[in-house]
Amino acid sequence: MSENNNPKRTELSSLGEFGLIDYLTKGIELKNPSSRYGVGDDAAVIDHVDFQTLVSVDLLVEGIHFDLGYTPLKHLGYKAAVVNFSDMAAMNARPTQIVVGVALSNRFSLEAIEEIYVGIRLACEKYKVDLVGGDTTSSRAGLFISVTVIGQAKASELCYRKGASENDLLCVSGDLGGAYMGLLLLEREKAVFKANPNMQPDLDGFDYVLERQLKPEARLDVVDALEKAGILPSSMIDISDGLASEIKHLCKASGLGCAIYEEKLPIDPMTASVAEDFKLVPTVVALNGGEDYELLFTVKVTDFEKVNKIPGISIIGHMTSTAGEAILLTRDNESFNIEAQGWDSLSNEEQKKN
Amino acid sequence: MSENNNPKRTELSSLGEFGLIDYLTKGIELKNPSSRYGVGDDAAVIDHVDFQTLVSVDLLVEGIHFDLGYTPLKHLGYKAAVVNFSDMAAMNARPTQIVVGVALSNRFSLEAIEEIYVGIRLACEKYKVDLVGGDTTSSRAGLFISVTVIGQAKASELCYRKGASENDLLCVSGDLGGAYMGLLLLEREKAVFKANPNMQPDLDGFDYVLERQLKPEARLDVVDALEKAGILPSSMIDISDGLASEIKHLCKASGLGCAIYEEKLPIDPMTASVAEDFKLVPTVVALNGGEDYELLFTVKVTDFEKVNKIPGISIIGHMTSTAGEAILLTRDNESFNIEAQGWDSLSNEEQKKN
Numbered sequence: 001m002s003e004n005n006n007p008k009r010t011e012l013s014s015l016g017e018f019g020l021i022d023y024l025t026k027g028i029e030l031k032n033p034s035s036r037y038g039v040g041d042d043a044a045v046i047d048h049v050d051f052q053t054l055v056s057v058d059l060l061v062e063g064i065h066f067d068l069g070y071t072p073l074k075h076l077g078y079k080a081a082v083v084n085f086s087d088m089a090a091m092n093a094r095p096t097q098i099v100v101g102v103a104l105s106n107r108f109s110l111e112a113i114e115e116i117y118v119g120i121r122l123a124c125e126k127y128k129v130d131l132v133g134g135d136t137t138s139s140r141a142g143l144f145i146s147v148t149v150i151g152q153a154k155a156s157e158l159c160y161r162k163g164a165s166e167n168d169l170l171c172v173s174g175d176l177g178g179a180y181m182g183l184l185l186l187e188r189e190k191a192v193f194k195a196n197p198n199m200q201p202d203l204d205g206f207d208y209v210l211e212r213q214l215k216p217e218a219r220l221d222v223v224d225a226l227e228k229a230g231i232l233p234s235s236m237i238d239i240s241d242g243l244a245s246e247i248k249h250l251c252k253a254s255g256l257g258c259a260i261y262e263e264k265l266p267i268d269p270m271t272a273s274v275a276e277d278f279k280l281v282p283t284v285v286a287l288n289g290g291e292d293y294e295l296l297f298t299v300k301v302t303d304f305e306k307v308n309k310i311p312g313i314s315i316i317g318h319m320t321s322t323a324g325e326a327i328l329l330t331r332d333n334e335s336f337n338i339e340a341q342g343w344d345s346l347s348n349e350e351q352k353k354n
Numbered sequence: 355m356s357e358n359n360n361p362k363r364t365e366l367s368s369l370g371e372f373g374l375i376d377y378l379t380k381g382i383e384l385k386n387p388s389s390r391y392g393v394g395d396d397a398a399v400i401d402h403v404d405f406q407t408l409v410s411v412d413l414l415v416e417g418i419h420f421d422l423g424y425t426p427l428k429h430l431g432y433k434a435a436v437v438n439f440s441d442m443a444a445m446n447a448r449p450t451q452i453v454v455g456v457a458l459s460n461r462f463s464l465e466a467i468e469e470i471y472v473g474i475r476l477a478c479e480k481y482k483v484d485l486v487g488g489d490t491t492s493s494r495a496g497l498f499i500s501v502t503v504i505g506q507a508k509a510s511e512l513c514y515r516k517g518a519s520e521n522d523l524l525c526v527s528g529d530l531g532g533a534y535m536g537l538l539l540l541e542r543e544k545a546v547f548k549a550n551p552n553m554q555p556d557l558d559g560f561d562y563v564l565e566r567q568l569k570p571e572a573r574l575d576v577v578d579a580l581e582k583a584g585i586l587p588s589s590m591i592d593i594s595d596g597l598a599s600e601i602k603h604l605c606k607a608s609g610l611g612c613a614i615y616e617e618k619l620p621i622d623p624m625t626a627s628v629a630e631d632f633k634l635v636p637t638v639v640a641l642n643g644g645e646d647y648e649l650l651f652t653v654k655v656t657d658f659e660k661v662n663k664i665p666g667i668s669i670i671g672h673m674t675s676t677a678g679e680a681i682l683l684t685r686d687n688e689s690f691n692i693e694a695q696g697w698d699s700l701s702n703e704e705q706k707k708n
Binding site: 037040065088138148155 | 390391394395396397398399400401402406407408409410411412413415416417418419441442444445447451453454455456457486487488489491492493494495496498500502503504505509512514515516591592607
């Protein structure tokens with residue numbers, strides 16, 4: 001287990017709750033002009049002046065969202081922060097602050113929770129976000145992380161899911177399915193290791209898809225690029241549960257349908273190659289694999305030239321008037337209804353139970 | 355167990371994650387002018403215009419912060435929201451929005467989580483706070499609730515822990531120790547019931563202290579009363595971990611000490627009577643019992659007349675220059691150093707383990 005890698009072990013109870021908070025937040029400097037007061041009082045204070053304030057929360061639960069058998073705690077902390085930053089990108093906003101709640105059992109040491117915070121603080125540094133508060137407590141079993149992100153945007157810049165119009169172009173950043181392939185590789189090596197603990201994991205050469213799973217990034221760079229190109233997307237969402245699921249959300253919120261082209265789906269060669277190893281169709285992986293944290297957005301047809309010039313953005317289809325109907329047009333000119341098979345923690349739990 | 359009281363049982367997995375969120379947030383109307391967009395997108399949107407924005411998070415963990423053996427789920431939801439509103443009161447701010455994260459195992463039904471949300475929404479209605487977002491997921495075991503509260507205040511009205519000056523008067527709202535006595539009663543009846551399941555719990559006549567434990571309120575009314583009286587406290591904190599612990603926080607943050615008078619500590623007669631039943635000294639209960647969610651604050655000596663006129667506020671002592679030294683002056687004119695023995699989830703967990 002990752003939390004036992006560190007030879008030093010300090011019991012959390014030796015610091016107590018306030019000692020722990022002091023220890024974990026030592027040396028934090030507020031960098032955002034909007035962060036007026038951080039850790040150390042009953043609440044943090046933020047001043048967004050002329051901006052709107054955005055807020056979103058995500059929970060990460062051990063055994064449901066992550067497996068400590070192959071997830072380093074530092075990566076877990078990094079990912080917990082980044083997936084929340086991605087929610088701000090999805091609104092065409094910038095993350096500015098986070099507050100973090102951690103509940104963990106006494107099987108974790110101080111060094112373990114510190115690793116989580118190292119990851120969170122690394123993400124904060126990279127994305128210029130201030131960690132302004134939190135709560136740390138015991139749990140009877142397992143590790144729970146709750147990250148609430150605060151962000152800002154001008155009211156006129158915000159992108160909701162509901163703003164798409166008929167014929168708007170559907171665009172996606174980066175490539176899809178990689179994070180899911182990384183997960184399958186990690187699960188496979190875990191199973192091999194369980195069967196024979198002397199076997200060393202064979203993950204060489206799979207860096208890209210492993211990183212997509214273990215260390216995802218939020219596409220704030222795309223928010224910047226769109227602004228620079230003078231494009232305000234008509235609707236936007238981030239791809240956390242898979243393209244198929246997110247496309248359904250955009251269609252539902254906008255009261256429209258869409259058509260996407262199989263040949264336009266951006267798939268990295270390594271994703272395709274790992275998919276084939278697992279006897280999976282790369283297109284299906286791109287449609288249903290979750291956790292890529294790319295942005296899915298719509299732009300007016302008149303923005304075609306502008307959006308086409310932005311590196312790393314793929315135009316994969318367009319919005320149609322048939323509400324709720326999402327169509328995939330294959331390379332063979334067949335058309336299929338897209339069904340969302342995205343990851344659902346409640347249904348998945350049920351599957352495990354049965 | 356409370357979650358089995360309801361004869362109807364709908365499995366959470368039958369709705370799926372998005373269905374569940376839709377179900378739980380159905381009919382929510384945004385009431386705060388600052389709530390621009392609520393549930394249903396990647397983030398909620400808030401506009402505090404000329405106000406500062408405050409944010410705070412609290413986790414409530416089954417088996418650590420609550421026992422479903424005697425905590426009705428509706429009360430749990432109410433309390434989860436209210437303890438966060440109390441953090442806003444502690445800053446002299448008003449809560450405006452919350453986002454809620456719930457992780458729960460499949461031993462809970464839809465009706466169970468609905469009860470939690472009924473309690474949360476009841477608290478929101480009473481305190482005029484909007485529920486603007488959340489995350490719902492599975493856990494392998496147990497129930498975890500994460501509430502993040504957003505609030506607002508004018509920058510000039512904010513009260514930090516650090517603002518007290520020497521000779522400032524120490525004031526406390528309401529009375530102390532009741533919530534702890536309620537907890538002891540509930541724990542005693544649980545033990546009796548465990549020993550003999552045919553025994554009916556004998557909680558009649560203890561309504562006040564039981565309500566202090568199960569259905570605490572946030573003292574936003576005190577924030578209003580102070581404003582009306584023209585008093586800006588020099589420092590403020592809410593009493594969640596016990597007076598002794600919170601007084602230490604105020605002293606430390608302000609670089610001062612304090613002296614408080616035993617005879618001035620506000621203790622309800624029922625709290626005193628239950629304390630005596632348990633062979634506890636009421637003063638010790640008032641000092642160390644947690645979860646009263648009253649406000650502890652300091653005001654300038656020149657505000658004495660004004661604060662003295664506000665009903666339900668007790669002046670219990672004053673700030674001194676001896677940094678870090680908190681003194682209790684007893685009825686017998688003896689003086690004791692106050693040691694914080696407040697509740698600490700990490701240390702308490704350790705005690706349970708040993």
